Each structure stands twice: as C-alpha cells, then as structure tokens.
Amino acid sequence: MRNNGNRLRYDARTYPYPTWGAALAVTLAEVAAACNVSTSTVSRALTDPEKVNAETRTRIERVARQLGYAPSRAGRSLVSGRTDTVGLVVPDIANPFFPPIIKSVQARARDKRYAVLIADTDEHVADELELARGLSRQVDGLILASPRTAPAELTRLAQQLPVVFVNREVEGAGSVVIDENEGLQEAVEHLVSLGHRRITYLSGPRRSWSNQQRRDALAAACTANDVELRELGPFEPQIQAGMRAADLLQSSEVAAAIAYDDLIALGVMSRLTERGMQVGHEISVIGIDDSPLSTVTHPMLTSIHVPAAELGSAAVDLLLDQLRDPDLPPQTVKLETRLVIRGSTGVAPTSFK
Amino acid sequence: MRNNGNRLRYDARTYPYPTWGAALAVTLAEVAAACNVSTSTVSRALTDPEKVNAETRTRIERVARQLGYAPSRAGRSLVSGRTDTVGLVVPDIANPFFPPIIKSVQARARDKRYAVLIADTDEHVADELELARGLSRQVDGLILASPRTAPAELTRLAQQLPVVFVNREVEGAGSVVIDENEGLQEAVEHLVSLGHRRITYLSGPRRSWSNQQRRDALAAACTANDVELRELGPFEPQIQAGMRAADLLQSSEVAAAIAYDDLIALGVMSRLTERGMQVGHEISVIGIDDSPLSTVTHPMLTSIHVPAAELGSAAVDLLLDQLRDPDLPPQTVKLETRLVIRGSTGVAPTSFK
DNA sequence: GATGAGACTGCCAACGTTTGCAGCAAGAGT
DNA sequence: ACTCTTGCTGCAAACGTTGGCAGTCTCATC
Numbered sequence: 001m002r003n004n005g006n007r008l009r010y011d012a013r014t015y016p017y018p019t020w021g022a023a024l025a026v027t028l029a030e031v032a033a034a035c036n037v038s039t040s041t042v043s044r045a046l047t048d049p050e051k052v053n054a055e056t057r058t059r060i061e062r063v064a065r066q067l068g069y070a071p072s073r074a075g076r077s078l079v080s081g082r083t084d085t086v087g088l089v090v091p092d093i094a095n096p097f098f099p100p101i102i103k104s105v106q107a108r109a110r111d112k113r114y115a116v117l118i119a120d121t122d123e124h125v126a127d128e129l130e131l132a133r134g135l136s137r138q139v140d141g142l143i144l145a146s147p148r149t150a151p152a153e154l155t156r157l158a159q160q161l162p163v164v165f166v167n168r169e170v171e172g173a174g175s176v177v178i179d180e181n182e183g184l185q186e187a188v189e190h191l192v193s194l195g196h197r198r199i200t201y202l203s204g205p206r207r208s209w210s211n212q213q214r215r216d217a218l219a220a221a222c223t224a225n226d227v228e229l230r231e232l233g234p235f236e237p238q239i240q241a242g243m244r245a246a247d248l249l250q251s252s253e254v255a256a257a258i259a260y261d262d263l264i265a266l267g268v269m270s271r272l273t274e275r276g277m278q279v280g281h282e283i284s285v286i287g288i289d290d291s292p293l294s295t296v297t298h299p300m301l302t303s304i305h306v307p308a309a310e311l312g313s314a315a316v317d318l319l320l321d322q323l324r325d326p327d328l329p330p331q332t333v334k335l336e337t338r339l340v341i342r343g344s345t346g347v348a349p350t351s352f353k
Numbered sequence: 354m355r356n357n358g359n360r361l362r363y364d365a366r367t368y369p370y371p372t373w374g375a376a377l378a379v380t381l382a383e384v385a386a387a388c389n390v391s392t393s394t395v396s397r398a399l400t401d402p403e404k405v406n407a408e409t410r411t412r413i414e415r416v417a418r419q420l421g422y423a424p425s426r427a428g429r430s431l432v433s434g435r436t437d438t439v440g441l442v443v444p445d446i447a448n449p450f451f452p453p454i455i456k457s458v459q460a461r462a463r464d465k466r467y468a469v470l471i472a473d474t475d476e477h478v479a480d481e482l483e484l485a486r487g488l489s490r491q492v493d494g495l496i497l498a499s500p501r502t503a504p505a506e507l508t509r510l511a512q513q514l515p516v517v518f519v520n521r522e523v524e525g526a527g528s529v530v531i532d533e534n535e536g537l538q539e540a541v542e543h544l545v546s547l548g549h550r551r552i553t554y555l556s557g558p559r560r561s562w563s564n565q566q567r568r569d570a571l572a573a574a575c576t577a578n579d580v581e582l583r584e585l586g587p588f589e590p591q592i593q594a595g596m597r598a599a600d601l602l603q604s605s606e607v608a609a610a611i612a613y614d615d616l617i618a619l620g621v622m623s624r625l626t627e628r629g630m631q632v633g634h635e636i637s638v639i640g641i642d643d644s645p646l647s648t649v650t651h652p653m654l655t656s657i658h659v660p661a662a663e664l665g666s667a668a669v670d671l672l673l674d675q676l677r678d679p680d681l682p683p684q685t686v687k688l689e690t691r692l693v694i695r696g697s698t699g700v701a702p703t704s705f706k
Numbered sequence: 707g708a709t710g711a712g713a714c715t716g717c718c719a720a721c722g723t724t725t726g727c728a729g730c731a732a733g734a735g736t
Numbered sequence: 737a738c739t740c741t742t743g744c745t746g747c748a749a750a751c752g753t754t755g756g757c758a759g760t761c762t763c764a765t766c
C-alpha cells in the first residue's frame with residue numbers, strides 16, 4: 001500500500017525555485033507520505049471529512065496540523081476556477097467615508113473565508129474600469145463603491161463577472177444604496193425649525209450618481225417645506241474643495257448649507273471659521289456621511305448619518321449570494337439615513353429670516 | 354502540424370463550472386489553436402518575445418489581443434511559485450495616517466505589476482500575527498505597518514518569508530522608519546521660543562515601538578533645551594482617547610502638549626475647545642503625522658510632518674529588492690521629519706512662564 | 707553533398723489540488 | 737458458496753502555465 005505515485009521529486013538542493021515562502025510550503029503530497037495514504041485521501045479528509053474513515057481522518061488531521069499544512073491557493077484555484085477573493089474598488093481611501101466600509105467588507109469577507117483585494121482610483125474616473133478589469137482576473141467578484149463610470153460600461157462589466165455596486169444603482173447588477181430622502185428631509189425640517197428659508201446645496205462631482213440622488217432628494221424636501229434651494233459647485237469630495245466652496249458661500253445671501261459630503265462640509269467650516277465667522281450662529285452647515293471626523297471640529301458637524309458598516313457587509317452578502325447562484329436576479333438593498341444634530345447648525349440670523 | 358495535444362476538452366454545455374469570470378477566460382491553448390502553434394510558443398511569444406520568430410510573434414500578439422487573452426494567475430503561480438502579490442497589514446485603515454501610506458504602497462506596487470492584499474487588525478495586537486500568517490500563503494512578501502507584536506515573533510515571521518516593517522526596526526528584516534529626532538527637536542525649540550518651560554507628552558500605546566522612539570527623542574530634546582518633561586497616558590491612537598487625555602491635561606499645570614499622533618492631538622483640541630479653552634493661547638498642542646485633518650480644525654493643528662508617501666514606496670522597493678535577491682542583507686531606510694507650525698501653538702500664558 | 711550551426715518550434719513534465727471512476731475488502735442476504 | 741451492497745481508498749486526469757530538451761528546417765561552409 002505504498003504511495004509512490006505521489007512521491008516527492010525534489011529535495012531542497014535541487015529545487016529549482018528560491019526557497020522562500022510558497023516553495024517551503026507543505027503540500028498534500030507530504031502529508032500523504034507521512035500518513036501512508038494517497039493525496040486524494042488527504043484532500044478529502046480535509047475538505048470533505050465524512051468521506052473518509054474516522055480513524056484515518058483524525059490521523060491525517062493531526063499530521064497536517066503538525067506539519068503546518070495549508071492548501072495552495074493557486075493549486076486549488078486552478079482546478080476549482082475560483083480564487084476565493086473579492087475585489088473592492090474605492091475612489092479614495094483617504095476619504096473618511098470609505099475606511100468604515102472597507103473595514104466591514106473585510107470583516108464580512110473574512111468570516112466567509114474570502115480575501116479582499118483593494119484598489120484606489122484616486123478619484124480618477126478613467127482608472128475605474130481599468131482597475132476593475134485588472135482585478136477581474138484575480139477575483140471571483142467585485143464590489144465597486146461610488147463608481148462614476150458611465151452606466152452602459154458598468155452594465156457590461158457586470159455581464160462579465162459578478163459585481164455589486166455600492167452607492168449606485170446599475171441595470172442588471174446588484175447594489176447597495178442609501179436612501180437619503182429621510183435624512184435630507186430631517187435636515188431640511190431641522191433648518192426650517194431654526195428659521196431658515198433658504199438653503200444652498202454644495203454639489204458633489206457632476207457625474208456622481210449619489211450626487212444626483214442627493215440633489216433630487218433635497219429638492220423634494222425643499223419643495224415640501226416651502227424652502228428656496230440654491231446650488232453651488234460642483235466640488236470634489238475633498239477638504240480643499242470645501243474651502244473654495246466656503247468663499248463662494250460667504251459671498252451669497254444664504255445662511256444654511258448642506259454639502260454633498262462631510263469633507264466638503266468640513267472644508268467649508270474650517271475656512272469660514274478661519275475667516276472669523278461663527279459657524280452654528282451666523283451660518284449653519286450640514287454634512288453627509290457622519291464620518292468620525294464630524295466630532296473633531298468645533299462646533300461639531302451636524303451630519304446625515306449613513307450606515308457605512310451595513311453598506312459594506314450588505315455588499316459582501318449580495319456578492320456571495322450571486323457567486324453561489326449566478327442566476328439569481330440582481331437585488332438592490334436600500335439603507336436608511338437619519339440626521340445627527342450637532343453644533344454646526346443653529347438659529348438663522350435675523351437678517352436672513 | 355496540427356496541435357492536438359492541447360485541444361479543448363469541454364464545450365460550453367458540458368463545462369462543469371459556472372460560466373462566470375475565470376471560466377470564460379481565454380487560455381493559452383485557445384490562442385494557440387487559433388494560431389496553429391503550440392501553447393509553448395504562445396507562452397514564449399508573450400513573455401519572452403525574442404525567442405520566437407518575429408512574424409509568428411506579431412500574429413500571436415494580434416490574436417491574443419483580439420481574443421482578450423490574459424494569463425491565469427493561478428496557472429502561472431503554480432509553476433513559478435510566485436503570486437505577484439504583496440500583503441500589507443495596518444492597524445487601522447480609519448486612522449488618517451495610514452491611507453496615504455496605503456495609497457503609495459499600492460501605486461508603487463502597481464507600477465511593478467504587483468497586486469496588494471490589505472489586512473486591518475483593528476488595533477488588535479493578537480490578530481496581527483494571525484493575519485500576517487494568513488496572508489503569507491497568498492503573497493510573495495509582506496509589509497507590516499506599525500506592528501505591536503513582540504520582536505521575537507516578528508523575527509521568526511521574517512525568517513519564513515520576506516517582510517518589510519514600516520515604523521519599526523526588527524532584527525534581521527528590512528524596515529522603513531521615521532527619524533522623529535529632528536521634528537521633535539524643532540517642536541521643543543518652537544515651544545521654548547514661545548516661552549514654554551514644561552511639556553507634557555501624551556503617550557501612545559505602551560507596546561508600540563514608535564511610541565518608544567518618540568518618547569526617547571522627545572526626552573533628549575527636552576534635556577537639551579532644559580525643559581521639564583511630563584507624561585500622560587498611554588492612549589490609543591484614537592480621537593476618543595485624545596478627549597480623555599484633554600481632561601487629564603487640563604487638570605495638570607502644563608500649557609504645552611505633544612501627542613503621540615494627530616488623532617490624539619485632535620481629540621485633545623476638540624475636547625479643550627468644547628470646554629471653553631482657547632487652544633493656541635491658553636494651551637498649545639502639537640501632533641505627529643501631519644495628516645490632512647490637521648487643517649480642518651480651528652485653530653489648525655501644529656504637527657510634525659511624516660513623509661507618508663515615501664514610507665510606502667520605500668517599503669515596496671525594499672520588499673521587491675528582497676524578493677529579487679533573498680540573500681540581500683536587510684536594509685533600514687530612515688526618513689526625516691520636520692515641524693509644520695499652525696495655529697494650535699502659541700505664546701505661553703504668563704502664569705506658566 | 708555531407709556536416710555543422712543556428713533559429714525556431716513542439717513535446718512533455720511539472721507545479722498542487724480536486725474529483726469521477728474503479729478497485730478492494732468486509733459484511734449482509736440468499 | 738454466491739452475489740450484492742456498502743464503505744473506504746487509490747488512480748489518473750484535469751485545471752493553465754512554464755521551461756528543459758529534442759526535433760526540424762534552413763542555410764552557410766568546406
């Protein structure tokens with residue numbers, strides 16, 4: 001019962017590759033040799049335990065652990081066609097909105113034994129598809145966060161491999177989006193209750209899907225509350241852009257602003273404060289995302305809370321569902337938002353009432 | 354001259370795997386069939402162009418492009434023993450110190466045709482090694498940022514695969530560290546020139562290597578400038594911890610604080626401002642990292658600039674050097690720091706002079 | 707015209723894993 | 737004693753790529 005079909009063919013001295021990392025790795029064949037069984041049996045013992053004799057199995061398990069065996073991803077991948085890896089494309093890791101999403105994607109993926117490959121497009125729209133395509137070779141599925149690529153391209157991408165979109169709905173693909181209606185409605189009502197009758201929307205990138213959503217939701221809320229809505233922008237979701245927005249805002253006659261995201265709002269606050277204005281008194285500012293940064297400024301930023309962690313884990317769940325059953329109809333998950341009131345909003349100055 | 358050793362064995366209907374992604378992928382064999390050459394020739398044409406006839410090569414290249422051929426990572430990986438992927442372990446993606454590092458690691462790695470797998474330990478020391486070991490199966494080398502694991506364990510890890518440490522020196526492994534001496538010296542001199550004679554260090558995590566470095570460098574600078582040094586902490590590098598530090602600080606008799614990092618400093622500022630103190634007048638605060646956040650507060654945070662982008666790209670360079678030649682002696686790269694003065698530091702109140 | 711060199715290309719084995727199939731032994735049923 | 741089943745295990749092929757080796761063809765040289 002000697003296993004000689006799977007004997008080792010190299011010793012350390014003749015092994016043709018550097019003896020780093022993977023080359024040192026224990027293989028099925030070595031475990032098999034040590035147990036005097038075939039590689040098939042070892043493979044089954046470790047992946048499909050009911051299929052082998054209980055005694056053999058425990059012996060194999062012990063030896064495998066002892067030798068530090070870990071399956072080669074490449075070998076497994078080659079035969080299964082799967083990589084057990086998902087890709088995640090974000091526009092900017094440095095935008096504090098994304099780290100919580102990334103974290104929850106990773107946590108959920110790790111639970112399900114998937115690795116996560118992350119790509120950062122640096123807000124560069126053209127790189128988005130290229131990075132996604134590059135990743136597609138080495139992942140089973142993709143999560144695209146806040147993509148700005150044209151819808152037709154995204155649909156085509158989603159036909160080539162399972163994709164879940166975060167913060168965007170795309171024809172024929174799963175997505176996780178936030179419903180900003182409630183949050184923005186609360187925000188407008190909040191401002192109205194403070195005496196504001198005019199609101200400026202500091203717009204995000206023109207091609208951004210979520211910017212459209214937010215603008216529309218805000219317009220609806222303003223109409224419903226009989227509030228005049230103005231708009232400035234577009235601004236990139238960056239602090240610097242917010243500072244630029246601040247100056248435009250200050251020269252207007254509006255004392256309340258809702259920004260496309262927290263970064264813009266924080267830039268606005270920072271710049272206004274620097275110019276001597278009292279945010280929360282002379283002017284009210286509201287952000288969207290409720291990132292951890294909302295609490296470091298003074299006054300703290302009133303912001304619309306977005307459930308970032310749920311966003312990430314829902315995306316992973318949707319993606320894995322799709323991997324399990326590719327014929328499943330694409331689903332859209334919608335998450336609620338709500339207003340978190342802090343110090344950056346206050347009673348409208350009398351001159352603006 | 355028919356190529357029948359490499360003929361296709363499945364058609365779409367009998368293919369046993371879901372027809373998603375990789376399963377659809379064009380293989381060498383298909384390109385070979387379309388060109389009437391062997392897979393070896395295609396392989397060589399695409400990876401080692403001088404080895405095949407110019408005419409054949411261009412034909413192969415054309416067909417490959419046309420068919421959308423992309424090599425299978427798994428197949429290549431299996432034979433080469435390499436994964437063309439590097440792992441990056443960070444304690445907390447949400448800490449604004451890390452995103453710039455992550456970005457530069459990714460950018461440099463991408464230049465060199467490497468993918469990057471990121472793991473976040475959530476500041477959990479015990480997960481650090483576990484994640485690193487998990488990653489080690491699927492990467493050629495690792496970059497560990499600000500690890501807090503015991504040195505002996507790190508040395509052992511570095512014996513198993515190429516590792517480069519960021520923000521920490523480890524026996525027998527490459528590392529990229531920052532030399533905080535200059536920056537802290539400038540910081541102390543700056544405070545002295547403003548009339549401060551006592552400084553409190555808001556300490557980072559006790560096991561953190563860079564916390565040791567910073568504390569030592571600060572102690573040296575204080576001695577040299579005849580300044581009294583006190584210490585509070587340890588604090589986790591998080592805004593919340595900084596707020597806690599603020600209250601401790603306020604009840605002491607020191608009007609100048611240097612924090613382990615920007616997050617702690619920002620938490621301190623936020624809390625002090627909230628309690629009605631004027632940061633930059635009644636009390637001076639200095640951070641370390643000079644993260645983008647330093648500019649969103651009012652006053653803006655005086656901070657010690659750390660060249661995050663260089664940190665990342667140097668780490669990748671060191672790692673790839675080591676992959677190319679495993680026998681290379683491990684190198685340590687040291688990067689300079691400098692003080693960036695903003696509004697959070699000011700003349701010492703007379704009572705403290 | 708035989709020989710040799712050189713340029714190119716094909717064959718095959720190998721990487722580590724999974725899995726259909728077949729073989730084998732032991733026990734059950736007739 | 738025979739078949740039949742059941743439980744377990746081994747064999748071998750397959751996944752896509754690479755690279756050593758050997759074969760073929762062309763052409764120059766003697």
